Amino acid sequence: MKVMAIRTSTRTAGEFLLASLHDAVDMDRVVLEDVAMVSVDPGGEVAMHRTKGLFHQHVIEKSLLERLAGELQPGEALAVIRGADAQVDAVGARARALTRGDMRTYEVTAAGLTEVTGTGAAIEIDDADGMLAEAAATMPIQTTVLSRSRRMG
Numbered sequence: 001m002k003v004m005a006i007r008t009s010t011r012t013a014g015e016f017l018l019a020s021l022h023d024a025v026d027m028d029r030v031v032l033e034d035v036a037m038v039s040v041d042p043g044g045e046v047a048m049h050r051t052k053g054l055f056h057q058h059v060i061e062k063s064l065l066e067r068l069a070g071e072l073q074p075g076e077a078l079a080v081i082r083g084a085d086a087q088v089d090a091v092g093a094r095a096r097a098l099t100r101g102d103m104r105t106y107e108v109t110a111a112g113l114t115e116v117t118g119t120g121a122a123i124e125i126d127d128a129d130g131m132l133a134e135a136a137a138t139m140p141i142q143t144t145v146l147s148r149s150r151r152m153g
Contacts, residue, residue, distance in 0.1 A: 001033070001082060001083065001084065001085070002082070002083065002084070002085045002088040002089070002107065003060070003064070003080065003081070003082045003088070003107070003108040004080070004081050004082075004088045004089075004091070004092050004105055004106065004107055004108060004116070005068060005071075005078040005079070005080050005105070005106045005108050005113060006078065006079045006080075006081070006091075006092065006095050006103060006104070006105050006106075007072075007076060007077075007078055007103065007104045007105075007106070008076065008077045008078075008079065008103065009075070009076060010075060010076070010077065011039040011041065011047070011075070011076075011077045013077065014037050014039055014076075014077025014078070014079055015037070015049070015077075017037075017077075017079045017095075018035060018036075018037045018049060018079050021035045021079060021081060021091070022035060022051075024091075030083075030087050030090065030091055031083060031084065031087050032081050032082065032083035032087060032088070032091070033059045033082045033083050034051060034058060034059040034060045034081070034082045034083075035051060035060075035079070035080070035081050035082075036048065036049060036050045036051065036058075036060040036065060036079075036080045037049040037077055037078065037079050037080065038065040038066075038068050038069045038072070038077065038078050038080065039072070039076065039077035039078075040069055040072040040073070040074050040075070040076060040077075041074065041075070042074045042075050043074070044074055046066070046069040048062065048065045048066075048069075050062070050065075059082050060080050060082050064080070064108070065080065068080065068108070068113075071112075071113055080108065089116075092105040092116055093118065093120075096116075096117070096118060096119050097119050097120070100119055101117070101119045
């Protein structure tokens with residue numbers, strides 16, 4: 001198992017990343033044990049976002065998020081993921097490739113954060129597996145004629 005942190009420059013970007021990771025897990029695009037986020041606001045206050053749910057077991061410990069908060073500058077956020085090495089590596093590679101290296105990723109170890117670099121991952125999604133194909137399969141199709149009548153007089 002591996003833990004990776006993905007740094008964002010704002011809390012809003014971190015929340016977007018966190019939601020995207022949850023969506024990817026829900027759509028079976030990636031298998032992760034847990035996803036969380038820690039952020040530090042401009043005033044220095046730490047906020048943690050952990051998955052909630054009746055059957056969800058947290059595997060990313062609160063103590064780890066507290067430790068990672070010390071790695072952040074005010075305003076920044078870290079999305080933290082845990083899963084099988086290959087899955088976590090794939091998520092990190094895709095994040096770096098999509099942002100051309102602007103989104104920094106780190107392997108989380110007991111010694112701290114070790115930056116993982118490289119932007120050579122493919123960012124194209126095969127047409128048969130792409131989001132557009134998924135969206136098109138669930139889009140409702142118009143089956144009736146729409147008309148707008150005007151009242152005269």
